[in-house]
Every structure is written in C-alpha cells, then in structure tokens.
Amino acid sequence: MSWGFLRDLLSGVNKYSTGVGRIWVAFVFMFRLLVYVAAAENIWKYDHDEFECNIKQPGCENVCFDHFFPVSHTRLWALQLIMVSTPSLLVVFHVAYRENREKHHNQKLYRNPGEIDGGLLCTYLISLILKIGFEIVFLVLFYKLYNGFKIPHLVKCDIRPCPNTVDCYISKPTEKMIFLYFLVATSCLCIILNLSELSYLIFKYSLKCYLKRYKKKQQ
C-alpha cells in the first residue's frame, strides 16, 4: 500500500469528471503527489537527526524538537493529499450504486450512469465543496501550527530539562521554506480550480433548468 493506490484511485475518478476536474487530477499528480514523493519527503527525512541544540543536556534536543514540530510538515502534507483526494470517492460510489440498481432491476434506469445529472450532480457538488473545505482547513492548520509559512534557522528553547534558554538550529530551513511555499501555491491553485469547476457546474445546470422551464412555458 503506497501512493500508487491513490494514483489508481484518482485515475478511476477521472472517468466521471468534467474537463476542469481532469485538469485538477493532472495537477494533483504532477505538482503535488510527484513533487512530494520525489523531493519533499527526502528533505524532511532526517529533520530530527539534524536538529541541533547548543547544549549537551540529554533530552533537551528531543523536548525542543517536539515543542517546535508537534506534527512534521511532511506528515501534514501527506494527510492533506489524502483528505483532498478522498471526496472524489463519493462520486465513484454513487456511480457504482447507480450501475448496481440498473443490474438489480435488469433495465436501463439512467441514460448513462456516469453522466452528471440529478443525484450525481448533488454528489459531485458536495465532493467539490468538501475538497475546498479540506484544502482551506489544512492551509489554516499549517499557518497556525508554524506561525506562518516561514521556517527560521534558529529557535530559542527553554523547556525542561534544558537548563536555560538554548539556541536550536533547524536543518535546511531555506529548502524547506521553498517547498512549503510551493505547497501553499499549489494548494491555492487547486482551490481556484475547484471553485471554477463548482461555478461552471452550477451555471451550466441552472441554465439547463431555466431553458427547460422556458420551453415548457412556451408549450
């Protein structure tokens, strides 16, 4: 079980997405998943080993590292990727439910089980809203946990058992900051893509509804 599972999942979702949805999937693959696996994971790999405090007191480094990094950036990033990809499963489940119903009743109930209309449209809109929600929640979490998106190269720590205020040095702060900004930028772009897909769908189906009513009135 690895990121390949998520990749296969998203490929399955691709079938039932709109054009913008497919762009979103491609974007998540290339600029978020691939960058995470190929680059970001390795930067934070030895972050605890390379975290150095100007003191020989045993335990002080551990305690300070835990205080400044309650949850590592990479773990939060991975969680974000998983949570943001999962709402698309709702759509897959709904289409599977539709196909199951058709099989059960042994007749064609829908013009095309994968077409986005009626109940599936609601599911799709809900999945988009959830995706946007998760993205925003994680961005806010990142901001609150780490006091902004900056990574300082020096932090001052005075938690027991450190005997006084000790200088602690973070490894590769510049590289980490670059990738953090990259994460924030791609997150924001994904939010924009999801918002545009949401507005496109709402606009398209309200127009359809309006035209139907107009035709009925004419008749």
Place this chain on the structure above:
Amino acid sequence: MDWGALHTILGGVNKHSTSIGKIWLTVLFIFRIMILVVAAERVWGDEQDDFVCNTLQPGCRNVCYDHFFPISHIRLWALQMIFVSTPALLVAMHVAYRRHEKKRQFRKGNQKCEYKDIEEIRSQRFRIEGSLWWTYTSSIFFRLIFEAVFMYAFYFMYDGFRMPRLMKCSAWPCPNTVDCFVSRPTEKTVFTIFMIAVSSICIMLNVAELCYLLAKFFLRRSKKAGNSKQHPNHENKEETKQNEMNELISDSCQNTVIGFSS
C-alpha cells in the same frame, strides 16, 4: 507512486509525437530520470551528514550548509523534470478532448465516420495538424523556456557548475571564518556536468523539433498557395468548401483519445 507513473502518462503522448519528440522522451527517461533515481540520489544522499565543518560549535554546520545549498541539486533536477514534462500533458488533454468529441459523434450515429466500433477511435493515431499543431508547438515552446530557466537558476545559485571541495563560512553562530568540506565533490561535479550536458541535448532536440514543425507548416501553406495559383479558374467557392469538409472529416476521423488512466 514514482516516476513510473509519469512514464505511463507521457508514454501515451508518445504515440502522437514527431520522431524527434520520441527521441526527446527517450533521452528524458533514460538519461535524466533514470540517472537521477539510480545514481544521483545516492551521490547526494549523505549530503548533510558528511558536510563537515572545522568547528565544534553546535549549529554552525547547519547554518553553513543552509547558506551554501539553499536548494539541493537533486531537488532542483526533480523539479526541472516535472516542469519540463508537464507541457506534454497539454497535448494529451487536447488529444483526449478530440477523442471525446469523436466518441460523441460516433454514439450519435454520425455516418461520416468510418469507424466500426469505439475501440478503433481509442486506438487510432492523430496527425499533428490544425489546432493540435498549435498545442504541440506551444508545449515545445514552454518546455524550452522551463529548461532554460532551470539551467540559469542552477548557474546563478551555484556560481557555475563546479562543486568546490572547501567552502569558507562565517555565518552566525560560527565563531569565525570556518572551513567546511563538501562530501564527494568530484563525483558531484561529474554528475552535475552530465545532467547539464543532457539538458543541453534536450534543448537542442526541442529546437530542432520546433524548426521541423515550423518548416512543415510553411511548406503546407506554400503548397496550398501554389495549388490555388496554378488553377485560379477551378478554385471556386464550392471547391474550397468541399476541401474544407474533407479536411474536417479526415481530421475528425483521425482523432483518438488518450485518457490519463491508459
């Protein structure tokens, strides 16, 4: 999830590329991505552990390493390869869109298309003409820009392509100017020069492909102009319309869609 997934996605685009495009893709995967994964990552793997400074002052090594290597070579290369591969997705999306349109027409029962079944649409190859030509050419153009930008970023950040053995560092908290030693500088220099050389070859391939496409475009235009000049009396409105329709039919009937999941 790894570079293999990228290979799957780009492999689909390969079908609709020119021969130079196919060579470019091979060079990208064999000489850049594979070398990065199999060799370069090992060479740079122990970078901060073996970066040694001639001082016992805690924190000095971290700060000096961060000062001299704001972003590691392998991360820059990984980013470069991701960015350089992305324009090919534009072509994949355009092809997917055309196939989708073809499938829609086929389902509606359009008699003009000579397909027996939907599988034929899926497996057929597109020619690089019309709007697909523009998409393809812009993707090559973007590739060139990304390659050039990353090469320049490399040169700018590391003052050339050589990895020195010794760096002098006086950032705080280092007490004075301290000697810091990079691990495996020669091996790193060799790989850096190799990657830069392959990058340059890729740039040349892209330029050649761009010239080839432009030449093809102008040749086609001059042929059309030549034909219309030779037979001015025969070229009436009906014939142009018929020619356009024939082109549209041949265009649409050659479209096949590559999905990302293929």
